[in-house]
Amino acid sequence: MRPAESRGAVGLLKEVEREWLRFSRASARLWQRALSGSLSYVLWLMAAILAIAWYGALREGLGRDMFWSFLAFVLYSEPLWAAADARSHLRLGITEQILAARGGLAPTLFPWLFVDSAMWSMMDSSVLFAVFTAIFGPPAAAQPLLLAAALALLYLFSLSMGVIGVYLFLSLENPWIAALLLQLVIPLSGGVVPPYALPESVARFLAYSPFQYVVAPLIYAGVGKWLLPPPFELAVGYAEAGAFAALALLADRIAVEKIKLKPS
């Protein structure tokens, strides 16, 4: 019996706990850097949003709604940054040790990316909330229950993309361009700028984007406007996120076989 299979849900929680210990033991200097980086990130985002809003969005009262777009972007992008960071560690030679201890990489990578990205996302979204509140007033969710469902959906998709991203980045010498492309293409085609804020001709194309079903529901639930009926959007979204999670596990299998044949 493989070790990962014997542990089940309790084992997964223990993995999460272990990753949390690794993360929380970071030095005070690292926490300072993290907080400063988080604050800078949000301030740059704010500058960008105000710069775009200057073209007219402020007049249409979209300012406060844009909080949800930025939240979706932060929640999607953090697992990918964590993946790029994990790739650096894996390339330093710990891949074989994880394989020997766990039998696969995915049982370690999911909790690893979950803890890292959850902590960074929490920091980023807290600062984002504070900054948006200071400028536009507090953003209140229009549909809190749907928001919770959309949040879990986006996070499952983002984590799966993170794991797939690790294997993609591992195969590249310089992963930053690929990371940047993944950071921009999927959110933009996924409705991070929601259709009701777009000219009709552009918004029409968004309905055909598969990523719209996983990225945009968080924004739709926050604002209270949906492109399609919420149960349909969420059902398709969860099926899609499940498919991406399966793809992540498949990528893990392929990568593990490759590493066994040719260790780094």
Next chain:
Amino acid sequence: MRPLLTIRAGFYAVFRTLSRMYGPAIFISALPPLFSSLLALGGWIISGRVELDKYLYQLLGMSLLVMAQVALSEISWTLKGWIDDGLFDYLAASPAQPLSVFIGVFLAEALVFAGLSLVITAAVVGALKGPLFALSTLAAYALAFIGSLPLIGLGMALASLVLFTKEPGVVAMPIGAAMAVVGGVLYPTSILPPYLRYIAEALPMAAWADAVRGLALGLTLPIKELGALGGYALYILIGVLSFDAAGRVARRRGVA
């Protein structure tokens, strides 16, 4: 020691290393036209209109933002490098005024990292508004170099913290990002809520950007903004005094 000689020494100390960094210099120079185009694209998606004046405002603002980031954070990073390499002791022991040294550092960094983007911006402005405006943009950048002294003072005040924290980014990064929010380089400060406008008025960035923009895009010599920049010269004093005080404490404690 003569200030010009010290500026030249600071310039040379940094320039000889930076002048070989063609890749990062070209990459950073490409950021202002790239990001201002992305902002214009975002603006078009949201409003359905292409507004040339706003595009030029942001293009010019982005290149000024690169210069401001150099003044605010690169001084700290250079200082950190000197501390790590044990060179800070020489600066501390020399009769050279740190302000002159850091002006030299700023000129070298700004020339390498912002120089090309300034030329690109002038070319774009010239292509869209006429050759006279290309010349006025170049003249405005000369004004920008002179008017950046208060920002260098602010950069020195931030650098004085590096003597204790050894972490240039911790303070410089958020301050640099905050300048993008309240600096009036990507949009007028008038769209900000009142309390953010007060912060913007307390900082030298918006008046500096207004003065440069007025000359580059409006062909007017911005006497009022230049007068305001004179008031912000207080930041030079703050920078010099805080760096001097921090340097003395650092030497006593043996930090530097």
